[in-house]
Amino acid sequence: MSNDIxxxxxxxxxxxxxxxxxxxxxxxxxxGVTKGLISQIENNRTVPSLTVxxxxxxxxxxxLNDFFDNLIxxxxxxxxxxxxSQQQRIEKEYTKGTYYYxxxxxxxxxxxxxVVLYKQEKTARKGFVSxxxxxxxxxxxxxxxxxxxxxxxxxxxxxxxYYDARKLHHTKCLSNEPYEMLVVxxxxxx
Numbered sequence: 001m002s003n004d005i006x007x008x009x010x011x012x013x014x015x016x017x018x019x020x021x022x023x024x025x026x027x028x029x030x031x032g033v034t035k036g037l038i039s040q041i042e043n044n045r046t047v048p049s050l051t052v053x054x055x056x057x058x059x060x061x062x063x064l065n066d067f068f069d070n071l072i073x074x075x076x077x078x079x080x081x082x083x084x085s086q087q088q089r090i091e092k093e094y095t096k097g098t099y100y101y102x103x104x105x106x107x108x109x110x111x112x113x114x115v116v117l118y119k120q121e122k123t124a125r126k127g128f129v130s131x132x133x134x135x136x137x138x139x140x141x142x143x144x145x146x147x148x149x150x151x152x153x154x155x156x157x158x159x160x161x162y163y164d165a166r167k168l169h170h171t172k173c174l175s176n177e178p179y180e181m182l183v184v185x186x187x188x189x190x
Contacts, residue, residue, distance in 0.1 A: 097124025135165040142179025
């Protein structure tokens with residue numbers, strides 16, 4: 001299964017669970033797995049086995065056809081329009097005061113491309129992180145600082161930044177209001 005489909009399935013699980021107001025703990029208990037595993041699946045950190053995936057869908061009381069309906073595949077050459085209402089907030093368990101909104105995820109030349117609107121508050125994210133991708137950022141508003149290999153890079157509205165996000169990096173909001181940036185992740189070929 002390709003990464004773009006896996007991300008869409010993970011997002012759909014989280015969307016359906018929240019839509020039905022089911023907690024991670026309740027879903028995990030119903031499926032017979034740990035709360036941590038459900039969280040990892042929803043946050044694209046692990047791929048569920050077919051048995052677990054089907055059990056999750058059944059526990060969410062969603063028809064299989066409805067669950068898999070409208071997944072975007074890379075086989076189409078038609079333009080894709082993504083409405084603001086289709087953007088999905090991504091929750092990452094290790095961050096407070098940071099907000100990820102997935103705009104699109106697709107395959108291009110056998111590489112997964114993930115497009116995200118990212119917002120960070122002044123008091124957010126204290127530790128260093130890494131992502132298995134190269135990253136292009138475009139600052140929409142505010143001011144921020146990247147720290148990579150003890151070197152600091154300041155970005156303001158209109159600035160762009162491209163780097164190897166596999167390196168440990170730290171971000172810090174330098175403006176009073178949260179900064180916003182468009183982030184495009186380019187994952188390595190499978």
